[in-house]
Amino acid sequence: MDPHDYEKKYPEDAIYEELSENARIWRVYLDEATEFDADMVNKASDGLDLLLVFAGLFSAVLTTFLVQTSQSxxxxxxxxxxxxxxxxxxxxxxxxxxxxxxxxxxxxxxxxPSRSDVWVNGLWFIGLTLSLSTALLAVLARQWLHQYTAITSGTPRDRSLIRQYRYDGLTKWRVLVLISLLPVLLHIALGLFLVGLVVFIMPLNPAIACITK
Structure with a gap:
């Protein structure tokens, strides 16, 4: 049987019962919403997991550099x-x-401190702040998605209304847009780190700094 053939999957509602607590329309809505949400949440969660791993590694590397340069x-x-x-x-x-x-x-x-020391530390501290902010926002988004897919109890109508309420909140707060912007923050942080690295190497060895560019 075709899982999307809802006329065969669910019995027809009695007359005047088309919007009752257990009406077919709510069951159809839940089936379609579950399939849609699973695809949406899985894509977003995979991206967030990668962001968390990269942000953690990048923050650790950047902190190692800052421990040395901040002394200047x-x-x-x-x-x-x-x-x-x-x-x-x-x-x-x-x-x-x-x-x-x-x-x-x-x-x-x-x-x-010299001007180069100020620039290097300024760029790297900003990059570290962006990286940690990205990790924090990724964790919050991950928790929001987990709460979004939490199982609810009640009649099909109640579960449909709760799901729609959650989806409206997800849309109102632009959670998916926020998730799509998180990689941009990491790219900016990485760019600041590379610029600071060139400024840091330039007084030591201009040739290596040019290669780093």
């Missing part, structure tokens, strides 16, 4: 120590020569 944003204690030692040596020489120490410039006790 703080004061360089070694440079400050050298500056203080230089001032001390000059003071001692001035005292030995009998000259005034007021002309000796004070040591630099603070250090500011």
């Amino acid at each position: 944003l703080s004061n360089d204690d070694a440079a400050i120590s050298v500056s203080l030692l230089s001032e001390l040596v000059m003071i001692q020489r001035a005292m030995a020569n009998g000259t005034s120490i007021e002309s000796i410039p004070p040591a630099e006790t603070t250090s500011s």
